[in-house]
Amino acid sequence: MFIFKLLSFLTGYVRIMVRGNNLEKFINMAAGRGIFLWDIKRLDSRNILVSARLSAVHPLRHIARATKCRFEFKDREGLPFLLSRARRRKSLLAGAAVFLLGMYMLSSFIWFVDIEGNKKITDGQILESASKAGLKKWVFKWNFTPSRVESVIKEDYPEISWAGVYVRGTRVKIQVAEKVIPGVRDEHPAHIVAAKAGLIKEILVLSGNPAVKEGDTVVPGQILISGIIPGPGLSIEGENNPGQERSGVMENTIVQAKGLVRARVWYEGYGEALLEEKITRLTGDEVSRVCMKIAGKEIILKGPKNIPFIESTGESQVKKPLQWRNISVPVELITEKYHETERYTEQRTRGQALALAEQRAMAQVSRVMPSGSRVMVREVKEVSVKNPENLVRISVFVETLEDIGVEKQFKP
Structure with a gap:
């Protein structure tokens, strides 16, 4: 189906409204002659909408006369019609050509130079060495070679053990690794x-x-x-x-x-749980579909046109398969997945609600308690209220033994 719709877009297809009393005969004769019609939609007893390839229009005229039907074009889609519209707008084509040329020229320059990994050597020193090898802002990409820049940086600064130069579009990233002398520690007050x-x-x-x-x-x-x-x-x-x-x-x-x-450190957590709670859960049913978006118009390549679920949650992934340098062609491949959900009411006993509330209170404590802490004391207490409620409340008190020291620099 994907290949068929892609070929239909490339060769062009039309949306036709057929009128007459012999609509079934019209469809059967088209199928008998090997003409494929899709997206057939009946409007009433004398009108239907169908999609057909551009090459099938002439044979369909003979079939319409034979079945005493008439049809008219409602929409024209596909690459041939897009090119035809573009040819009628020469100024638009000229503007697009100038735009693409300008984008190509702009993408041929180096706009940004990023430096990573240096601690003792400054960015300015590395940039000065890189400029000797031809790398600096607003220079053409073909005016320097990354290997030459790496060699010059290592020659100018022997304390650099490794250098790497990576070109990504209009941005160049210089990564360096400085030598570490054993026994020398970088201490500070x-x-x-x-x-x-x-x-x-x-x-x-x-x-x-x-x-x-x-x-x-x-x-x-x-x-x-x-x-x-x-x-x-x-x-x-x-x-x-x-x-x-x-x-x-x-x-x-x-x-x-x-x-x-x-030191001994204290934490408090609070959690609650309903005895009767309305929850949304996944049923396990799901559907997927793949769409191609071209210049703002979507073509469903695979999957249903309408989502068959009353309630659902979805996720999508967008890919741009056609990219060249920093120029993006307006074509996107969208993969969507929908999961059916349902609502139900969960009944809990008081013991189950207390356990869930305690679990939520401990989760609240765990979020602020550092890993590796040793729990010395844990106290769990139910919070009582005067009026009975549809929920239980739990308060948790935790005492831990942990390292609380952190380094803080100062100027003597």
Whole structure:
């Protein structure tokens, strides 16, 4: 069917209204002579609408005279008619040709140059090396070769171990990988601060100065491990004022704080479930169809014309098979799939509703609780109301043990 409709579009087809008292004879004679008619629609007892290929129009005239029927053209579709309309509009064709030429010229330039992977070497330095090999904005694509640009970048900067240049339309992406020298660490002054409120249960300091101890309650943003280590003889005030000068006392040491801080953290969740609930579900029946959209007009290549479901949910996928450089031909292939749905009422016992409400409350907690947290305490409580309702309410309290420390840089 797909091949037939595609050939009909390429060769052209017409939509004909046939009038007469011998409509069945007209259709039978056409079929007997090998003329295929489709999309046959009866309007009344003396009128029908049919579709036929352009090559079948002349034989259909003889059949109409033999059956004492008359027909008139209602619509003309297909590539020959589109070309005929276009030939009558020469200025439109000239404008389209100029437009396509302009699009081709614009797509031949490099408009954007993106750089990824560089940390120590700046974008400007990489762009300067690329321009030596002919790559820069507003240059023609054929004025440079990606391999040449890659070689020049690696020659100019030995600290780059790999470089890749990719051309995608009018955009060029330069990706680089800088060499990593073993044993050299990119450290920066930083504190370990609390990401959330909690009760300190365990603290392990790898570098830095502990600012809290086990049993302390902390709030978000509070320093847990300080990146300022006071020198010998400095008091707490000296640590808080690292710029303070004291005679005969060593200065503070600035480090990147590292360590592990575990704390007890509390979460609350709430969930509810109806004892009687109206739900929409899938029945398992589905239909698919494939359409071709050309210049705003859709041609159904496969599948039903009308969706046979009263209620349904659908999904579609659009593909543009004909693309060249940055120029898109107005042809789209649309694949649609529809799933039939139905509504029904689900009855739950009180126990089932309580279990579902608890599951929803725990799901709410799990969304904010980080992975790897160890649950220490979990309390489930039903929320009671004065008047009986068609739903149950559950409140969940969870206590976890988790690492709450996050790094926060600072300027000494």
